[in-house]
Amino acid sequence: MSAPLLSIENLTVGFSTERGPVTAVRGVSLAVDAGETLCLVGESGCGKSVTCHAVLGLLPSNGRVTGGRILFEDRDLAAFSERELERLRGREVAMIFQDPLTALNPVHSIGKQLAEVLILHRGLSWDAAKAEVKRLLDRVRIPDAGRRLGEYPHQLSGGMNQRVAIAMAMACRPKLIIADEPTTALDVTIQAQILELLRELQAEEGLALMLVTHDLGVVAEMADRVAVMYLGRVAEEAAVNDLFSAPCHPYTRGLLRSIPRIDENVARLATIEGSVPSLHAVPAGCPFAPRCENACTACVEHVPEPLVRADGRRVACFAPVAA
């Protein structure tokens, strides 16, 4: 078996806040193979976005990687200088954000912004870049691409801007795209278009995709493998079919049971009692123990280590759900 494209080993990320230091990511290990889609799913504060930002060195100024390694093709990104990261970003790993307007420059036309990327990173001439921009906009299915080149982000809809952001991410033919809630700000009919587009591009280009979402429906549609995160740790990681058909971690099971479905009626939704604790008051032991129906004494006292099971699944739980 070849080494994974991206491998995150025991990553720990800390933030200094007004109320004291917090650890947002606590020993997360993940791997993304070439061409595969890994979904990170979890509720607010679980560390899914922070993990992604850490990979590209995009943590805010009060955040710091305090432990672990981030290996991209066997190079440790956590040890990269800002200059080296700049060369990597966009060229080998690209990112798509929830709000495309934060990724686009409001005072330049979309054609100019895209051309700039191509000239800067791929060394194209202005004329070659212009032709390539048109091809890219066609690829992300922007209708009438030739005319749109001169338009500015504020003239485009949210869905169109997200397509431009995807075109920009694709511009340098990266091997990995990290997408942080790319469709959360969009209406569902537009979300369906964007997910479809990501799937197509991925299949055609053999891209690896690391997709952060809170929507288990999106996970089911997009993922090859899923990592469920809770309070900075990976609770369970499994192939998408295994995770949905037989969740092992009580948190995964609780999440799956608590979502209403569009295609069936249920009398009453199952719930997970309580709410996600603050990062300032992370429980000792298993972070999910206070809300867990399976919790025992060991869960309250010790942090369960993720164990790899025979079927390739990783579960961090002392009292997993019986399969």
Add this chain to the structure above:
Amino acid sequence: MSIAAASAPLLEVRGLSRHFRLARPWPWAPVAEVRAVDDVSFELHVGETLGLVGESGCGKSTTGRLVLDLLAPDGGEVRIDGRSIRHLSAEEGRGLRRKAQIIFQDAASALNPRLPIGAQIREPLDIHGVGDSASRVAAALQMLRAVGLQGDMAGRYPHELSGGQQQRVVIARALILQPRLVVCDEPVSALDVSVQAQVVNLLKDLQRQFGVAYLFISHALSVVRHISDRVAVMYLGQIVETATRDDLFDRPRHPYTRALISAIPVPDPRLRRERLLLVGDPPSAVNPPAGCRFHTRCPFVVEDCKTAMPTLRAVNGEPTHQVACHRVARGEI
């Protein structure tokens, strides 16, 4: 349902419209008008939940505000218990507030940050002078417990609570006057999924307990399916389809409803559903398209869709299932 349907509706909305004039970019520019709500009619019966769904900008929240007279309509009428809610005296207005309340998405901004939550839940009783002071305190405490919070939390301030707990406080305050109608505007959209389920269950339990009717406004169709008895789908300021919950989700007829439902990702990786993918974005409500407003994105569009505006008509032989589509009316799709 059958009993409710036979009686007079609690809420009657007829031909409701609200247009917003946009500021002119220069003085001689033509006046642009957003037709946020355009000729909307529906009914809501005692103890029933009507889900009002649609994408951003479709006018669902504006409709919710118009129903409670928080916004003045440009046309049409809203009746609660058979009485118009417009041009009420101050006293009648207070009476309306006792009967009808609203819950917003952002609980934190709906609460007073400097008042303990017990006092906030009690406040409506103080304003309306219900009972004596001791009975109000007792009623607030009882309501606090009814929404699943501990009695000893009454002295806490909103910032000490989680998002889900804050929304419970908002719900308790809305229900303490025992209103007959609550407009819920995206009440669970800001909450994490595990907490969202708790609040949805709570809303259902309280409905059973107090017999309150909900106008449940949301873009989250799966939540709407779970909570609603009937559903109305809005597109660019108009209702395009309305039906009972099961008819709407299991037998949708309007092309927009079908696309909307098929666009929702289902949390089951083995299920690959037939998807009706729409092209393009919703057009602007400033100058909505002529004819059927959906015709610019509709995969089934024909010539007359572009000129004549369809009206709601009963389909499938069900008077409760109404669709505004020429081609559905002709039985072509």
